[in-house]
Amino acid sequence: MSGPPDASQIVRKPVGSKATGSHGKTADVYTIPQMYSLLQPDELLTLRRPRRQSPGPHFLIEPIAAFYIFLLANVVAAAYAPIQDCDEVYNYWEPTHYLAHGYGLQTWEYSPQYAIRSWLYVGVHAAIVKFASLLPFASKAFEFYFLRAVLGFVCAICETRLFSAISRTLNPRIGILFILIMVTSPGIFHASAAFLPSSFTMYTTMLGMTAFMDWRGGLKTNNGIFWIAAGGVVGWPFATALLAPFIFEELVLAAVSRKAWDFLERTLDGTVRALLALALEVCVDSYFYRKLVAVPLNIVLYNVFGGSGKGPGIYGTEPWHFYIRNLLLNFNVWFLLALSALPLTVLQHLLRRETSSRQGLFRSVVFLTPFYLWLAIFTVQPHKEERFMYPAYPALGLNAAMAFHIILAGFGSTDPRTFVSKIPARVKLVVVSLFVLAAVDAGLLRTAGMVTAYSAPLKIYGPLNEPGIAHPGDVVCFAKEWYRFPSSFHLPDSIHAKFVKSEFAGLLPGEFSEARVGFGFFPGTWLTPPGMNDENLEDPGKYTEIGHCSFLVDSSFPGASPSELEPDYAQDDKNWEVLASYEFLDASRTSLVGRILWIPDWEIIPARLRRKWGHYHLLQRKVGQV
Numbered sequence: 001m002s003g004p005p006d007a008s009q010i011v012r013k014p015v016g017s018k019a020t021g022s023h024g025k026t027a028d029v030y031t032i033p034q035m036y037s038l039l040q041p042d043e044l045l046t047l048r049r050p051r052r053q054s055p056g057p058h059f060l061i062e063p064i065a066a067f068y069i070f071l072l073a074n075v076v077a078a079a080y081a082p083i084q085d086c087d088e089v090y091n092y093w094e095p096t097h098y099l100a101h102g103y104g105l106q107t108w109e110y111s112p113q114y115a116i117r118s119w120l121y122v123g124v125h126a127a128i129v130k131f132a133s134l135l136p137f138a139s140k141a142f143e144f145y146f147l148r149a150v151l152g153f154v155c156a157i158c159e160t161r162l163f164s165a166i167s168r169t170l171n172p173r174i175g176i177l178f179i180l181i182m183v184t185s186p187g188i189f190h191a192s193a194a195f196l197p198s199s200f201t202m203y204t205t206m207l208g209m210t211a212f213m214d215w216r217g218g219l220k221t222n223n224g225i226f227w228i229a230a231g232g233v234v235g236w237p238f239a240t241a242l243l244a245p246f247i248f249e250e251l252v253l254a255a256v257s258r259k260a261w262d263f264l265e266r267t268l269d270g271t272v273r274a275l276l277a278l279a280l281e282v283c284v285d286s287y288f289y290r291k292l293v294a295v296p297l298n299i300v301l302y303n304v305f306g307g308s309g310k311g312p313g314i315y316g317t318e319p320w321h322f323y324i325r326n327l328l329l330n331f332n333v334w335f336l337l338a339l340s341a342l343p344l345t346v347l348q349h350l351l352r353r354e355t356s357s358r359q360g361l362f363r364s365v366v367f368l369t370p371f372y373l374w375l376a377i378f379t380v381q382p383h384k385e386e387r388f389m390y391p392a393y394p395a396l397g398l399n400a401a402m403a404f405h406i407i408l409a410g411f412g413s414t415d416p417r418t419f420v421s422k423i424p425a426r427v428k429l430v431v432v433s434l435f436v437l438a439a440v441d442a443g444l445l446r447t448a449g450m451v452t453a454y455s456a457p458l459k460i461y462g463p464l465n466e467p468g469i470a471h472p473g474d475v476v477c478f479a480k481e482w483y484r485f486p487s488s489f490h491l492p493d494s495i496h497a498k499f500v501k502s503e504f505a506g507l508l509p510g511e512f513s514e515a516r517v518g519f520g521f522f523p524g525t526w527l528t529p530p531g532m533n534d535e536n537l538e539d540p541g542k543y544t545e546i547g548h549c550s551f552l553v554d555s556s557f558p559g560a561s562p563s564e565l566e567p568d569y570a571q572d573d574k575n576w577e578v579l580a581s582y583e584f585l586d587a588s589r590t591s592l593v594g595r596i597l598w599i600p601d602w603e604i605i606p607a608r609l610r611r612k613w614g615h616y617h618l619l620q621r622k623v624g625q626v
Helices: 041-046 063-080 086-101 119-133 140-169 172-184 186-191 197-213 221-235 237-257 260-289 295-305 322-351 358-379 386-411 425-454 592-596
Strands: 018-020 026-028 475-478 496-499 551-556 576-585 613-621
Touching (some): 063 172, 086 119, 086 140, 119 140, 119 260, 140 172, 140 197, 140 386, 186 322, 186 386, 197 221, 197 237, 197 386, 221 260, 237 260, 237 358, 237 386, 322 358, 322 386, 425 576
Parallel strands (some): 475 551
């Protein structure tokens, strides 16, 4: 019997490489590298770069080309994606505007009394905005889109790293499928350049997954722990749950290899790095809040232990199937494939025992588990929002790519014992091509539908920047459209946003203190604002009188009925004139298909399927009318 291979003999077999089965025939192998059965304890940490077993390269698309593909998709998202969540504006864009320009709207989360938002996260983005303001011909709108483009750039780097790890560790074809899914899915379109902690944790999750997957040069447990934990510390603490499957794999590996101390050493290294990130955040946040504060702890305490009348549930609850419907919209058939990845992997293992191993199956399950884990955790939470799924989007893309790869392997089989081998190759190509084309088209049509239907709030403020229209001290007011305000970056300098009373009866944002003399830097971050509470109770002090408004943003829909608190201001031509107006989808009169996908306004399209429109207005008070 030959002895165990030395490190120079250890070669990882890419998924999809050729292997000889028990019948002496060459068969496709679609399993994860069989590392555990090869690695001996003494060689575990000295693994050298593996030699290629086949003449084929690791990549069907080079990483730099993949990066440009990801970057193009993300820059398009940065330029055109509507802001879907008012939390992005009021909890992140507005505090950034305060740091960069000295004024902005403040939510209760930034009150020192509660302190559940991090100034470290906001401050890093404010530094980017400050840099953008130094560029020639910069404007506040330019700063807004510049920051979005930077976020898209960072996301593209993280996507490329994960693509490279997938191609090297699994199979280059899985890497190609991962690109396809990521760049054509509406979910990634919205998440890639969003200014949200959940998007930030999506970036760090990709880097963490890359570290745990890629064993070139040895295990990188410390890097994986650091990246995912850093996402939890600086971004969203609940994202650290994604560490669980990878840490479990490392524990099993340590037990098998009898290298527990090495595992503890790597884990301690990653933990110390994460604690250093936490220490930095505590220092920065304590400086801004002027008291010792640990924001991640405050977030967990409020959301998990908030008590009666508090916590996320007071902002609405959704049924258990909310994320199923939402992920179907944002990933269409790729979501179904992601759900099927685990059973397909197990079935493949059972059918191809001669070319797979239990160790390979175990590692496959580890890679597939994060998506299921995240979906399960947030499905049972009463309060659900689309952005809560962002950290798991890369895991969804990986699951879908692996599942589709398994299906393609089975469908493309040439084994004469199978039925599919009798289907002509051209027919197979047509079937697969139609499937992929349908999935891609559904994603792109969904994206186009969202952009064309809901982009008006990003375009309506253009006239305010024209000479002679707005003047320092003017006020732009919002009534029922308060939650679609895209941030003060879209308003000229010294123009403030304020609210007038509408049917909404919850707590609206206040304003950061603009005190300058005797209060040091950024006093709005530590002075306690009036009228804040953590129970979403309305504060009348957040409203201004309509007579104080120089401009007003409002919408009008043919099917809507005006009320005393929400009149159709555009029809009040005695006091207001329309400065700008854009079409805005009237969801109440549009069919389900028209709400989900882009439907052209062609005569050949039945009227019941075409989209129906209202208008989004920027109104200017007429001279002499108060």
